[in-house]
Amino acid sequence: MMSFWENLGRRVIQMLTAFADTIVFAGKVFIRIFRRKTYSSAMREVLLNQIYFTSVQILPVFLMVSILFGSLLIGIVFQLLKEFGLTGFFGHVLMGLIVTELSPLLTVLLITLRSAAAINTEMAVMKVNREIKTLEMFRIDVIDYLLVPRVINGIISIVLLSSLCSIVLLVSGTLFSWLIFGMSIDVYTNILLNATNFSDILIALFKCAIYGFFITLIPIRFGLRASHELTSIPIVVSQGMVNVFAAILIIEVLSLLTKLL
Amino acid sequence: MTLSREFKVGLFIGCTAIIVVLALLYLAAGKGVFENLHAFTVSSKSGDGFTEGMPVVFSGFNIGKVQALELNEKGIVLIKIKIPDRHVKWIRSDSAFILYRPLIGSARIVVNTTNLNSPPLDEKKIPEVIIVNDINDAIARIEPALERVTQIADNVERLTSNLSDPKGDLHRILSNAGKITTNLASKKSLVEMVVSDEESVKALNDSLKKLKDITTNVDRILTKVDKMADKTDSEIYGKDGALPQVNVILKDIVGKLQKLDKTIDNINKISSDTSEGTKDLHILRSDIDDTLKTVEDAVKKLDAIIGLKKAPEFKVP
Amino acid sequence: MNIALIKEYHEDMPRRQAQQLAVEYLERVDLGHIAYKRNPALNPEERFCGMLLRAAMVKDAMILIDQPFKIIPHLKDIQFITTALKKIDDLYLSCHIYDYKWMEEKYGEL
Numbered sequence: 001m002m003s004f005w006e007n008l009g010r011r012v013i014q015m016l017t018a019f020a021d022t023i024v025f026a027g028k029v030f031i032r033i034f035r036r037k038t039y040s041s042a043m044r045e046v047l048l049n050q051i052y053f054t055s056v057q058i059l060p061v062f063l064m065v066s067i068l069f070g071s072l073l074i075g076i077v078f079q080l081l082k083e084f085g086l087t088g089f090f091g092h093v094l095m096g097l098i099v100t101e102l103s104p105l106l107t108v109l110l111i112t113l114r115s116a117a118a119i120n121t122e123m124a125v126m127k128v129n130r131e132i133k134t135l136e137m138f139r140i141d142v143i144d145y146l147l148v149p150r151v152i153n154g155i156i157s158i159v160l161l162s163s164l165c166s167i168v169l170l171v172s173g174t175l176f177s178w179l180i181f182g183m184s185i186d187v188y189t190n191i192l193l194n195a196t197n198f199s200d201i202l203i204a205l206f207k208c209a210i211y212g213f214f215i216t217l218i219p220i221r222f223g224l225r226a227s228h229e230l231t232s233i234p235i236v237v238s239q240g241m242v243n244v245f246a247a248i249l250i251i252e253v254l255s256l257l258t259k260l261l
Numbered sequence: 262m263t264l265s266r267e268f269k270v271g272l273f274i275g276c277t278a279i280i281v282v283l284a285l286l287y288l289a290a291g292k293g294v295f296e297n298l299h300a301f302t303v304s305s306k307s308g309d310g311f312t313e314g315m316p317v318v319f320s321g322f323n324i325g326k327v328q329a330l331e332l333n334e335k336g337i338v339l340i341k342i343k344i345p346d347r348h349v350k351w352i353r354s355d356s357a358f359i360l361y362r363p364l365i366g367s368a369r370i371v372v373n374t375t376n377l378n379s380p381p382l383d384e385k386k387i388p389e390v391i392i393v394n395d396i397n398d399a400i401a402r403i404e405p406a407l408e409r410v411t412q413i414a415d416n417v418e419r420l421t422s423n424l425s426d427p428k429g430d431l432h433r434i435l436s437n438a439g440k441i442t443t444n445l446a447s448k449k450s451l452v453e454m455v456v457s458d459e460e461s462v463k464a465l466n467d468s469l470k471k472l473k474d475i476t477t478n479v480d481r482i483l484t485k486v487d488k489m490a491d492k493t494d495s496e497i498y499g500k501d502g503a504l505p506q507v508n509v510i511l512k513d514i515v516g517k518l519q520k521l522d523k524t525i526d527n528i529n530k531i532s533s534d535t536s537e538g539t540k541d542l543h544i545l546r547s548d549i550d551d552t553l554k555t556v557e558d559a560v561k562k563l564d565a566i567i568g569l570k571k572a573p574e575f576k577v578p
Numbered sequence: 579m580n581i582a583l584i585k586e587y588h589e590d591m592p593r594r595q596a597q598q599l600a601v602e603y604l605e606r607v608d609l610g611h612i613a614y615k616r617n618p619a620l621n622p623e624e625r626f627c628g629m630l631l632r633a634a635m636v637k638d639a640m641i642l643i644d645q646p647f648k649i650i651p652h653l654k655d656i657q658f659i660t661t662a663l664k665k666i667d668d669l670y671l672s673c674h675i676y677d678y679k680w681m682e683e684k685y686g687e688l
Contacts, residue, residue: 040587048267051270056269163277
């Protein structure tokens with residue numbers, strides 16, 4: 001009986017400590033983002049490469065997925081609105097649900113699956129190959145050189161790609177509103193303008209930035225936890241990915257609460 | 262030509278940023294962020310229900326919003342509203358400003374302009390806001406109901422306190438019920454439990470036995486009465502009973518009345534012939550007298566028969 | 579290109595310039611062709627020169643070589659290492675080589 005409570009207590013303490021560590025670590029990285037010294041030529045090169053790998057390389061596939069998935073989603077939602085006689089809520093559904101909620105979520109899921117997993121593995125491999133140690137030997141700050149560019153890349157990529165996704169969805173919305181409701185572009189634009197709230201857009205953009213920050217920070221953190229054995233790589237990668245998805249859920253819930261308050 | 266990585270990244274960030282900024286600018290322009298704003302001031306005795314950013318609505322369309330709320334030296338609330346250039350045409354000198362507070366949904370200032378040709382509202386003029394208040398109306402309606410609910414709640418509270426009072430009615434009833442059930446368990450019969458006395462129960466039993474005897478006697482008497490009634494029936498309705506005789510007499514009377522009809526006809530004839538003479542008058546007189554006598558006899562006979570059979574008396578043993 | 583990283587990071591040298599510099603130094607030891615190769619693709623001599631140049635990229639570098647014959651096992655004498663060190667002697671302040679006593683014969687007169 002005693003051991004059960006001990007185990008439970010240990011687990012809770014471990015969880016809270018890990019959470020607190022992550023927050024402290026995030027704080028440390030966040031402060032470095034605003035330090036001028038961080039932006040060395042080496043760091044800028046890494047940042048450039050990271051943006052290239054995360055956003056530019058993925059762009060054609062991302063646009064394709066956005067068009068296909070977004071059109072499908074908009075078509076279904078508009079059809080449902082028409083069937084249930086909720087045409088009056090068309091603008092609010094389009095802006096509040098699809099543009100500010102689903103588009104960031106779709107983007108973050110795609111980027112997590114493609115880039116966060118890669119970052120996690122890359123860090124673990126660097127740790128196993130003692131590259132991290134070599135960097136430290138040459139007084140190259142790991143946070144400045146490896147973490148900050150990846151985290152900034154996460155923020156930039158998610159914000160830009162999510163905005164692109166939203167624009168793609170709005171454009172496909174024009175087509176579907178014409179097909180399903182017989183709505184002209186003028187009416188569609190007017191409805192969107194009336195339904196749009198700047199605060200909602202700002203919250204959505206801020207949420208994207210938070211997503212970007214954590215979906216890169218958590219994999220790096222877990223990647224750096226790898227030991228010097230190759231077998232530790234899959235363990236830290238799977239742990240990192242589970243935690244990334246948990247973070248996505250927590251951020252989504254928090255953003256919902258922000259909207260409610 | 263192979264594009265460098267830097268160029269591709271720069272192009273991506275640049276283009277996407279431009280698209281996003283253009284979209285936001287379009288949105289801002291659509292929302293009237295870059296338009297000239299006209300400031301109007303309206304007043305109200307109370308600032309209740311007004312909030313900064315509250316929409317100003319004309320014909321269901323948002324045309325502006327409340328910019329600021331101020332309290333002047335006379336204690337009157339000044340509400341500053343901003344209307345974009347393209348909507349300022351709806352604000353005229355005869356426009357009425359109504360604070361509408363619906364029961365469901367957010368409050369708004371509704372602008373009612375009856376004559377759009379009237380001159381534009383002077384920005385220095387301060388019209389007063391009329392307050393239409395769904396919430397207060399609803400509260401006013403609900404208040405009596407609430408009072409009744411409060412009374413009911415008081416009563417319920419009183420009832421529950423009575424019920425919970427150890428000296429209260431319910432407890433008394435329950436203790437009595439307890440006594441009754443104890444009695445019921447100890448007594449031999451329900452009657453004994455009711456009267457709580459064994460002697461009374463015996464007396465009651467004796468009375469019941471006597472009552473049984475009395476009912477036997479009454480039964481006997483009724484049997485006799487039945488027999489007598491049968492006898493009376495045969496005397497009235499039997500072959501030689503009163504009613505058949507009355508029938509015979511009535512038939513006789515009918516026959517005689519027919520004769521009388523003829524006689525009356527004759528009298529009519531006679532009266533017509535009166536002018537001719539009165540020589541048959543004596544004969545006629547005697548005929549009438551005979552007839553009347555006969556009728557009188559018949560009536561007497563009838564009276565005698567009916568009078569005899571009318572009231573039979575029964576002697577109850 | 580890890581050699582260029584030191585200059586890029588510590589001196590904020592532009593990437594292109596740092597890379598040019600790294601290539602130039604590699605060419606000094608006749609290894610310009612390995613500039614864009616990764617570590618596993620290098621032979622022991624190339625790897626040693628890469629490490630040596632990386633160490634020399636630090637400002638006021640003091641080079642310390644620990645058991646060089648462990649890095650290049652097939653090397654019969656120190657000649658290759660001293661030649662490489664002479665070619666880049668303007669890049670470091672001092673150089674110290676540490677090894678076990680029983681390896682002394684491989685160092686000759688040095």
